[in-house]
Amino acid sequence: MTSTWIDTPITADLLPGALDVQHTARGVLPHRLPAWARAQNTDSQLAMVEAQPAGVRLAIRTRATAIELDALPTRWTYTGLPSRPDGVYDLLVDGQLIDQASVAGGDTVTIDMSSGTTQRRSGPPGTVRFTGLPDRMKHVEIWLPHNETTELVALRTDAPVTPAPIRGRRVWLHHGSSISQGSNAAGPTTTWPALAARSGGVDLVNLGFGGSALLDPFTARTMRDTPADLISVKIGINLVNTDVMRLRALGPAVHGFLDTIRDGHPHTPLLVISPIYCPIHEDTPGPGSFDLAALATGQVRFRATGDPAEKATGKLTLGVVREELARITVQRAAADPNLHHLDGLALYGEADFAELPLPDDLHPDTAAHRRIAERFGPQVFDTNGPFAGPVA
Structure with a gap:
């Protein structure tokens, strides 16, 4: 056990990827809104997921060989279902x-x-420890869990940070669903x-919000x-599975969303990405729902409840959403040469589903995430792609 720990306050400048840092009674809570x-938000789902620090990392320069981070996670479970892994x-x-660890x-x-109903049970903070780091000056990042709220309580190292x-890398701002x-x-x-950010040599700001990519103003x-050199919006699955709007509202809502982004980024490369393949909603409207028959056996699966x-x-x-996004992007690109479109089926399509099926009928697993990233990089970051440019 190291006897000469140095305590460093956890401040916003240590947390790239967070757009706000809230000071709580127990520590600091990174937010992505x-x-x-x-x-302005009244939805508990969005409140939960924006406080889950997907893409947020603790980034420091140090020669420390040991790091301890005290953190207090909040985990969400469902009655009758097995708990998620930490x-x-x-x-x-x-x-x-x-290295990897959990708290x-x-x-x-x-x-x-x-x-x-919901029931909350309070517990103590835990500690994640990393030891045996190389004894030299280095760039260290601790990427925080993407799927659980994380209050950061204390940071200790055996050398100053x-x-x-x-690093002079381009910043990629991305918005999407779960x-x-x-x-x-x-x-x-x-x-x-x-x-994809790693392969493209860019710094990620991830505004992917589970169940909540709903074109909120x-x-x-x-x-x-938000300062950014590259921007993308992945639109569709949540509009369908929440059944939040009809076709009449979709076009104006997409235009308004893009207009607002353009107010702050008039010439930034902006990529509109349509949904990846998801059989339950390809031709069947929402709302989506848990599959109760699967829940009865302890499995989490989803189903579409609408009528084609x-x-x-x-x-x-x-x-329907893919057709409308393609139409809108072509229309706007005539006056906006930095606006681009990517069909989500080019990232994960029907053949990919046959090989790497969605385990809960809605979300890709780790292998499919990797497949999507491997497809995204060559189509978007490589020469002639909408985000082509220098790799730092």
């Missing part, structure tokens, strides 16, 4: 993943889907945006105000 945007902390040294303890919120210097947040990925650096204004005939009344399916 600013306070003014959170004040969130994973990925340790990168000079860009290379060298015990923390708070648990249990949701009873039959009654709609400073905020990681700006697929972009990283549902079913094994760890925070194996979500498809994290993998406060999200568009957040993106408008309802497309005639304006209900959305993934096929």
